Amino acid sequence: MSSLWRSLLFSCVVAGAALVGAPAMAQDPGVAALYRESYRLEAASDPKGALQKMREIRAKAGASYFVAARSAWLSYLAGDFAAAEGGYGEAISLAPKAVEPRIGLTLPLLAQKKWRELERASRDVLAIDPNHGVARARLGAALYAIGNYPDSAVAYRRLVDEYPAELDHQTGLGWCLLRMGRRAEARAMFSAVLAVSPDNLNAQQGMAAP
């Protein structure tokens, strides 16, 4: 009798542990269906619907890095930048060594024009991956926006050398040079962009700037 109770108790403990500790993965057919639906809705340009599915997944299977990161991304797509900021913050806390959520965080910060926070977030990425091109570009944008044209120009100059076909880097550098009085060099950069992209609004505005 006692051995039976012990076996039963052990089985309950094992089952309980499996329920509590296991991630919300494909082992649960309900969660798998929710993931499928979330991807389908995102592809159909319905980020809000896709985000709702992620919330249901969280309720069913609990929080995880993947849930937090994907939810943050969907919040950004849906235009809920504050929620996206919070979501990426949660993802960073769940994977503190990861670059991915930190670079993700720069998206809602950029959208909200939170330049100081964007500068810090970009530097956080570069602390892990010093050559991260996207982080350097976002840092350049943040520095320009807070009026630190010299450091912004340093960042953009290096990006222009390393990614010569990326026109945003060239216009970014052009605007820095313009703000620092190097008009001839700035106009040369804008002209070079317009030569290959005649309708580039940023370059057009740069050429027209007083």
Added chain:
Amino acid sequence: MMARLAISLGVALALLTAPRAGAAEGLDLRAGAWDRSVLLEREGKLEEARRLLQDAFGPETPSYEVTVRVAWLSLRLGDAERAVSGYQRARGLAGAGPESSEGLASALTMMGHRHLAGGEHDEARRAWESAQKAFPDHAGAREALAAIERRAILAPEVWGGYLHRVATGRDSRGWVVVGQLPWHVTREITLRATYRHAEMVTKSGYVGLGGLGALGALGSSTRWLQHDLLLGARYEGRWFGGELLGGALLPSQEGAVGLGGARLRVGRWFGADIEGSLLHRDAGWSGQVLPRLYVSPIPALGLAAGARFTRDGDGTAVSGVAGVSVFAGPAALSLSGHVGPERWPVSVSVPLVFGNGEDLTLGGSLTAMFRVAEALSLGVSTQVERFSDSTGSTGVYVNVSAGAQFAPRW
């Protein structure tokens, strides 16, 4: 207990998420710093404009624009040294443009004028040459170099003095006038003409040779005079120089004395020079060689020592010579002397021929010059010589002179 735990967690979270104070402050200084610096410059607050950028970005910023701007502000502030170092650094940074080279040339040109004002002509020239190398089209450097190369200066000087010669049984007094006209064709090349007129009268009652070799008449005053005309051409470069001298002495007691001489110098702060001269008199040829070593341990002090070798119809004579020159601001003092016999000692570098005929056995001269105005110096000079003449008489010769020199700075 839960409340205390929550507070502790809250504090821990705040500590984890708070930015590092030092790094954040440094980055915050840079936000808007460029525009604030430009505004300060427009308000005429150049030092504040410069300091703002230096405090925000530090001395080793990789930003070309900040480095050039700090150098530019230093130039406007007259801080040539920092402008030069700033522009030099900027030229090696990514994004460097022609303004850094032009700015460097401007800063070096400013530095050159500072050197010139301090009398450091070589340093001034080097600064302007460096400026031209940095930016060949820099008008200021080009004009400064052309000015010191091209400017031809006449620098006349005139001396007048009192002569007194005392020998056994003879007393002679007289006067001397020396005029010299150097023409500084370039900084290195000088042509010059020197004329000297000396007269002495030997008092009546003295017998024998009177004055400087004039034949005396028993119980009468005799007058001796001499004209000297010397022409010279000199080249003085940084590490070597040379000079040629030619002319004639016209003493009243004999025929014209032809003179030719040359000098060669090697060295700069220390080195050697050698003078040689030939005189032709009625009595025959006389040759001299004067090798010397010199050293200038500090710019304000010059030392030289050597020996004069004379060979003529009276034999060979050797004397040791030494001199010291001291420069202190507008004043210059020169002391020289010899020990040993000298006959018709020729100084190619002055240029002059000292004495006349006798053996000058011991003596020296002291000259003090003082710049009283931009281009005018006044001086006093004295020369004392002990001599023995052909009759075996010994005596002392004294010359006290005063003069003026017109010597404009380059």
